[in-house]
Amino acid sequence: MGEGERFPTLVRPPPVDTSKAPIENALELTELSIIGPDLFTNTRELWHPPGARGIYGGAVIAQTLAAAQRTVPPNFVVHSYHCFFVLAGDSSVPILYHVERVREGRSFCTRTVQARQRGHAIFTVTCSFVREGSGGAETVSHAAPVPAGALDQKPPDDYVDPPFLRHAAGDDNDDDPFQTYRCRSPGDEAELHPASKRMWHWVRARGRISDGGGLRAHLSALAYVSDSYFIGTVSRVHRLWRQPVRPEDLGALDRGTREHLERVSEWEGCGSLAETAKRPQVGMMVSLDHSIYFHNPAKVRADEWMFVEMETPWAGDGRGVVVQKIYSRDGTLLATAFQEGVVRLTQKKSQDKAKQEKAKL
Numbered sequence: 001m002g003e004g005e006r007f008p009t010l011v012r013p014p015p016v017d018t019s020k021a022p023i024e025n026a027l028e029l030t031e032l033s034i035i036g037p038d039l040f041t042n043t044r045e046l047w048h049p050p051g052a053r054g055i056y057g058g059a060v061i062a063q064t065l066a067a068a069q070r071t072v073p074p075n076f077v078v079h080s081y082h083c084f085f086v087l088a089g090d091s092s093v094p095i096l097y098h099v100e101r102v103r104e105g106r107s108f109c110t111r112t113v114q115a116r117q118r119g120h121a122i123f124t125v126t127c128s129f130v131r132e133g134s135g136g137a138e139t140v141s142h143a144a145p146v147p148a149g150a151l152d153q154k155p156p157d158d159y160v161d162p163p164f165l166r167h168a169a170g171d172d173n174d175d176d177p178f179q180t181y182r183c184r185s186p187g188d189e190a191e192l193h194p195a196s197k198r199m200w201h202w203v204r205a206r207g208r209i210s211d212g213g214g215l216r217a218h219l220s221a222l223a224y225v226s227d228s229y230f231i232g233t234v235s236r237v238h239r240l241w242r243q244p245v246r247p248e249d250l251g252a253l254d255r256g257t258r259e260h261l262e263r264v265s266e267w268e269g270c271g272s273l274a275e276t277a278k279r280p281q282v283g284m285m286v287s288l289d290h291s292i293y294f295h296n297p298a299k300v301r302a303d304e305w306m307f308v309e310m311e312t313p314w315a316g317d318g319r320g321v322v323v324q325k326i327y328s329r330d331g332t333l334l335a336t337a338f339q340e341g342v343v344r345l346t347q348k349k350s351q352d353k354a355k356q357e358k359a360k361l
Contacts, residue, residue, distance in 0.1 A: 008045035010094045021207035021303060023177035023221045027062050029097070031070070038099035040067045046091050051244055054088025054122075057287050058227030060095070060115055062220045064125045067097040068111040069216045076109055076129040078219060081292040083125035088286075093117045102126075107134040132298070143295065146331040147198065150307050153183035154329065155202050157305075164263040178225050179204055181305075182267050187237060190271065194237040199269055199310045203228070205303040221302035222335060223292060226324065229268075231287050231341030233310040234320035236269050240282050240345070247277035283346040288319070291338045296328075305329045318344045 010032070016025050028043035046059045065081060089095065096116045103110040108130055115123035159181055185200035186192065203225050209217050235242050243261055250258065250273060262273050270276050294300070307327040314321050324337040 008092050008094060009043060010041050011043070013044045019210060020213065021177070021205050021209045021217075021221075023205045023207075023224060023302070024209060024213050024217055026177050027059070027066060027217075027220055027224065029063060029066055029070070032096075038067075038071050038101065040070070040097040040099070042095050046089070046095070048091040053286060055091045056227070057085060057290070058224040060089060060123045061125075061227055061290060061292075062224035063095070064097060064113040064115060064123065065127065065223045066216070066220045067099050068113050068125075068127050068129075069220070071099050071101060071111060072109055072129045073131075075132050077132055077215070077294070077297045078127055079130045079294050079297065080128040081125065081223065081294070082127070082289070083123060083291070084289045085123060085287050087117075087120060087122040089115070089122050090117055095122070107131050143333040144325065146307060146327045146333075147200070147309055150183075150200060150309070150327075151329075151331060153200075153202075154307075155181040155183075155305060162263075162267075164260050165267070177206055177221075178228070179206060180228070182269070185269070185309075187269055187310075190239070194315070195311070195313055197237040197311065199229075199233055199236055201229070201308050202305045203308055204305045207303065209301075209303045215298065215300070218300045218302045219294065219297055222294075222300050222306070222326065225302070226292055226326070226335070226337045227287065227290065227339075230290075230310070230322055230324060230337070230339045231285060231320065231343065232268075233312050233322045234315050234341075234343045235282050235285065237312055238315075239271050239276050239279050241276050241279050242270075242282040242285070243273070243276075247281070250277060281346040282343070284342055284344040287339055287341040289340050293336045294334070295336065296332055296334050299328055299332055300334050301328065306334065307331075315343060318342060 011030055026044060029040045030043045032039040032041055042063060046055045048055050061083060065078060098114045098116065100112045102112055108128055110128050112126045114121050161179060181202040183200050183202065185198055187197040187199040205221050209221065241247055265271065265273055265276060309325045310322055312320055312322045319340060320343040321340050325333060326335045328334055
């Protein structure tokens, strides 16, 4: 290794296993039992979205869940997952996942997982597992129904991503392990109050999750995608400007780039560029915490279309809260997720100061 050279994994990654779905290869873990018990690391480099402060949070969410799942009996399944994002992860540095076996019970067991880089915790989670069938034959039961009209907008099985999504924001998304299909939703109505808006889309893992990966691979895949577009719901319901260029620089863009940004903005439900350019600008948007309640884990099939509804009941003081419901293609409520994140606007004073500084040059 040359001086200052770094590698994103501790062990050289094996060839991609084509018998598995892309998400299984992306989330593969390497056990480090030679170093210590219940210690794992990422087998492959994790995705760092263009312009993001660190790696995609869903990857760490999914890998911490996968690591915890490796330490529980096979008849126990995750039902509750609660994590905090402590520091931005660096995709060029391996992550160590330390699992602690907090409790072993007859019906429930608890695990904590800490993700560490350079000796510092970047992510911490507590998750609980339940023994399947431990609730008894007689049980109270209810679930929120899938929103009216949602199943009528189910994408076709042979759906192909539109070209502008494959290279969104200059990133080559052809290898993205998931597909997302936007559909009409109550969130598209500009006149609605932000707290009343609902953002809808469909999502599925590409390919087919292997039989060897089984249910736990499906659950890790759902955890991975649960962070997609999540805290961004706040910016979408307010139609905030969050494009990679300043509104005043739109006129200098070539026609192709502007058309691309226009399509992405409308696809995300933020409206046209001309409309959102008049809105406040996002200065910082990062996740703080993330919780998932798995209601029907045995029914999760992440490689089939799942319907997602997001809403944000509150935003203020530079933060926002978002609630997400995930349904199977037949309308079964699979999971409910919550997230709070930083949503800070570019302050007008900062904008005016920048203009003054530019004028001095």
